[in-house]
Amino acid sequence: MTIEVRIPTILRTYTDGAKAVPGEGASLGALIDDLEANHPGIKERLVEPKEDGVDLRRFVNVYVNDEDVRFIGGLEAELSDGDQVVVLPAVAGG
Amino acid sequence: MLTIAQATYGAIVAHAKRDHPDEACGVVAGPEGSDRPERFIEMVNAAGSPTFYEFDSTDLLALYREMDDRDEEPVVIYHSHTATEAYPSVTDIGLASEPGAHYVLVSTREHGNNDGRVEFRSYRIVDGVVTEEDVSVVPELPTP
Numbered sequence: 001m002t003i004e005v006r007i008p009t010i011l012r013t014y015t016d017g018a019k020a021v022p023g024e025g026a027s028l029g030a031l032i033d034d035l036e037a038n039h040p041g042i043k044e045r046l047v048e049p050k051e052d053g054v055d056l057r058r059f060v061n062v063y064v065n066d067e068d069v070r071f072i073g074g075l076e077a078e079l080s081d082g083d084q085v086v087v088l089p090a091v092a093g094g
Numbered sequence: 095m096l097t098i099a100q101a102t103y104g105a106i107v108a109h110a111k112r113d114h115p116d117e118a119c120g121v122v123a124g125p126e127g128s129d130r131p132e133r134f135i136e137m138v139n140a141a142g143s144p145t146f147y148e149f150d151s152t153d154l155l156a157l158y159r160e161m162d163d164r165d166e167e168p169v170v171i172y173h174s175h176t177a178t179e180a181y182p183s184v185t186d187i188g189l190a191s192e193p194g195a196h197y198v199l200v201s202t203r204e205h206g207n208n209d210g211r212v213e214f215r216s217y218r219i220v221d222g223v224v225t226e227e228d229v230s231v232v233p234e235l236p237t238p
Contacts, residue, residue: 008191009192009193009194010191010192010193059189059191061151061155063155066155066159068151068152070151086155086158088154088155088158089189089191090148090151090154090189091119091137091148091149091154091189091191091192092141092147092148092149092185092189093146093147093173093182093183093185093189093190094117094147094183094184094185094186
């Protein structure tokens with residue numbers, strides 16, 4: 001199974017400048033672990049430790065086939081072959 | 095230096111004044127690598143707050159898809175401060191995620207929704223370092 005993961009400018013230091021990389025995983029959490037194996041350091045830009053595990057970082061948006069994963073299970077969002085995942089840092093401030 | 099057309103400058107200021115006392119936010123897109131802020135795009139502040147702004151996540155995806163389709167990038171990312179100076183806050187610096195963008199801050203603290211001057215300043219924010227830059231408002235952007 002291959003999933004295309006689109007990488008924002010600020011994270012391309014982990015992908016040798018690539019705007020998109022392939023990944024695998026039945027869930028978003030598994031996909032992120034797969035990304036980490038190929039692009040060390042990227043995982044901690046996407047998730048942060050919580051009480052018993054990790055969760056998506058607050059100001060990182062992840063979409064599966066154009067849906068914000070926060071509406072479809074977060075790290076447990078299910079993925080299928082051919083899905084497209086997009087990562088976009090929030091545009092926010094105070 | 096940020097070079098920006100008068101009409102775009104005016105649009106940013108008008109947006110900030112209109113949304114006061116909430117922070118206004120948006121983008122001016124331009125062709126990738128051109129440093130030309132050509133296309134003004136107001137965004138909704140999903141936080142609707144006088145002290146915080148955030149693009150709605152679905153709006154954000156639509157914006158980036160559209161810019162990608164048009165081979166554009168966000169040349170300017172602007173937002174307003176409604177009670178403080180037009181300088182990036184600690185939060186602004188921490189969340190700045192487009193190292194190539196000009197971060198424009200407008201402050202409406204003096205006149206709010208009314209006519210009158212605003213503070214309009216521009217910065218680069220890269221790896222947590224803020225560098226202010228001059229702003230040149232021109233009648234129209236020069237022909238590319």
